[in-house]
Amino acid sequence: MAKNTVSRDEEGMLRSKTELTIRLLQYLKPYKLKAFIVIILLLFVMVCGIINPYLLKIAIDSYIGDSNFKGLMFIGALLLTLNILSMIASKIRIVMMSAITNNILVNIRHELYTHIQKLSFSFFDNRPVGKILARVMGDVNALQNLFNQSIQTLIPELMSLVCVSIMMLFLNFKLALAAIAILPFLAVAMFFIETQSRKRWEVYRKKRSNLNAYNHEDFSGIKVVQAFANEENTLSKFKVMVSELVNSFVAAVKLNDFFWPLVELSWGVGIVVVFYAGYLLVRSNDVTIGTLIAFSMYIGMFWRPIMNLSTFYNTLITNFSAADRIFDIMEIEPDIVSAEGSNKMPKIKGAVEFKDVTFAYEEGSAVLKDVNFKVSPGETVALVGGTGAGKTTIVSLLSRFYDPTSGEVLVDGKNIKNVELESYRSQMGIMLQDTFLFSTTIKENIRYGKLDATDEEVIAAAKAVNAHEFIMKMEKGYDTEVNERGSRLSLGQRQLISFARALLANPRILILDEATSNIDTQTEKLVQKGIEKLLFGRTSFVIAHRLSTIRDCDKIMVVGDGNIKECGTHDELIAMRGVYYNLYNAQYKFLNEGA
Known part of the structure; x- marks a missing residue:
């Protein structure tokens, strides 16, 4: 995989709307009972709203004309009771839905975070940290409205639309047909807008991810920026990225803004058509005044869910790109996992063997080639060689951060690919040159x-x-x-x-990767006894250049050209007058040969 940079747009898969919706709704399963209660409450509120116009029709056509005061009082009391209960149900529904949505977002974030922690080093090697953070935080947050509206909008509004349509057909079939005549034109227009809108939101999220990655990198290296007085240059790059973000957002919003005017225009045309048809029907005595008034109220109730559904559809388009980006990460399989049926690693004694190990970070450029060596339990081994020789690669393979391209890494005679990863790494100790403190x-x-x-x-x-x-x-x-x-x-x-x-x-096996390179001479003298205690009784691999660390090791291996060129104690390698001898003289020329 090509390494991504802060300014390079990430590649991702564009999934179908159906696939994304089904996958996202899977997160509702643990809350299906609460979601069912929310839907019941929504249906109750919806039914109360639908009954209101019909009760008003009864009051006008049956009770006002007959001056039936008692009937009017009953209808009024019924309307008041239903609307109060509707308000209470609506309040409960909002509280429950907020709890469900927040829990779902927490679960998605936990799942994503846990999955990322399991991914191999190759995943992190190829992505700026800021772009990973953008998915864990920003993209997950973007799903909040999606989950809120999936329950609060999609299901109830669809049902409301169906129920209102039934009521309209029940009241007058001809007026109902006039009301829905404009819908096919609206559907076609929305489809064309959606096709382009989702692509634009995808671009926006990529630009936001780039900016997030740049900020993380810039602030992490702020000391370097200030040390070289490079603030103006970084500000210039920041402005370019912000400009790209703003432009991509404006382009996406411009297209999205067509949704509302389109629906409102359709609503207005639909009302004109219905009232014209109603006028003709009233003149021909095919409908009563009460029916027309009730129908006019239902027209608003018919278009309101269409408006809300278009908003939900808009939200889907806006946030599908966030869901795509989350699932892109979730679908990456870690390269390094415990083999199926693997057993836990017993307590490590410390015997290490590399058997015909070849490894390449990228195909065609091997860093190690047929490396073979054995280390006995409790030995301290130094790895020396030039930059890029493969020293860190050897200890990375031993730590099983990567698997060999070919060959085997054995610990106590067991291929480390065949033991449970956590039980193995829990017995490893790794200290790097760049010490990380929390x-x-x-x-x-x-x-x-x-x-x-x-x-x-x-x-x-x-x-x-x-x-x-x-x-x-x-x-x-x-x-x-x-x-x-x-x-x-x-x-x-x-x-x-x-x-x-x-x-x-x-740890049973200890790795010191240039762990003393940042210690001054005075501090190094202080820590030598500590290092001796740290190394005592455990197999240790030391990557270092200082004589004080290397010369006392049980074995020194000189790494070069992807292989072990020399191996022996300090004195043995000096006597060989080979690569180590030359390296020794180059670094410590102030010492004589017998030092």
């Missing part, structure tokens, strides 16, 4: 390695990696809040906290 307390950041750890365990882990001293100098000690990504701490302090987090997790 915007919470130092204590909670350390506890992330073991969520049920006590305060005493957290402090013990911090002491073990020599982080306790600087933490206690903070204004609130372990309860000190760190900014997002730990920006208020130095790089070295963040690394020390990440060491404590890893130690608390007590």
Whole structure:
């Protein structure tokens, strides 16, 4: 898949209206009882509204002419009672519908968020974070009106339209035909508008996603922006994206705005036709005055659901693109999953083997080619080599962030593709060069390695990696809040906290991917004992360039040209005078060969 950028429109599937409607209505299933009650209440309100004109007809034709005061009082009391009950039912219905809609949105957002968490690294490699956030937040929110109106508009208004049509046919067949004569023309016009409108809303949501991604990227890198005094350039790009968003929105709204005038024009023409037909029928004594008055009220009740249904149809078109974007994500299958019937990984002893492993991020450009090596339990292995040699790829395969294109990765003799993913990764510990801290307390950041750890365990882990001293100098000690990504701490302090987090997790296999590269010399001396404790008793893979980390490892593997070029201890590789020897001299030329 081609990598998406902040300015590139996302590709997506355009599903049929029927498919999207059916899939969205599936989310109503857990609330079908409440939805049924809402529909009953809606029907009651609708029936009350439909009965009103008919009761008025009876009052005019039967009671006013006969001066039947008692009958008029009864009709008036009945109308008052029905309308009060209708108001109460309407209030209950609104409250219940709001609860149903909000719960559905929460469920969709949870489902989408859970699904995204299961997706493989390839998914995140190919999308800016801002575009993912746009789907989780903005696109899900866009469905609120859709669900509200699907129950409150679609079902009751359709039923209301049917019931009013029946009443109109019952009152006078000729007037009823005159009332619906304009509908075929309206349907054809709305179809042509809808065809283009949905495409325009799709473009709008793509432009909004681009802007969201650009803002996220720009604010995440605000220090770089300000350091290079690049505010004007970023503002210029921002204005271009906002302009594209505004233009796409205006284009979509312009077309959508034809819906209402079209329906209102049809309504007006329909009323003219009905009154002209009514005038002719009254003159020929085919209808009574009461029937014509009642029919005139039903005309409004006939066109009102058509107006509301057109609004619902408009909402569908506006938000179908949001539903498409959500389902685009939901239909992506993770590349890395637990194999069917896989068993849990037993407690790892730490034997690791790569057997004929080949891997390519993109077809045709292998990063690793037929890599073979074995590591015994408890060994500390250093991976060294130039940028892009494949060091991080090796540990990514070991962590099963990716699967080999061919070959096997074995841990304790088991192919890691055939064990339950969570049970395997829960025994791994990974520390990266770019240490990530959450915007919470130092204590909670350390506890992330073991969520049920006590305060005493957290402090013990911090002491073990020599982080306790600087933490206690903070204004609130372990309860000190760190900014997002730990920006208020130095790089070295963040690394020390990440060491404590890893130690608390007590992983069976530990990976340090250039984890000490951001630590100054003084801090590095402080953390060496902590690293020794971190590595003790567990299989460890270390990607680093500093002598203090590499030279004491049990085994050093030099990675280059997609393979393991050299393997041995520090002294053995120095004696070989090969690639490692040259790398060693280049980096540490101030030391003599026997250092």
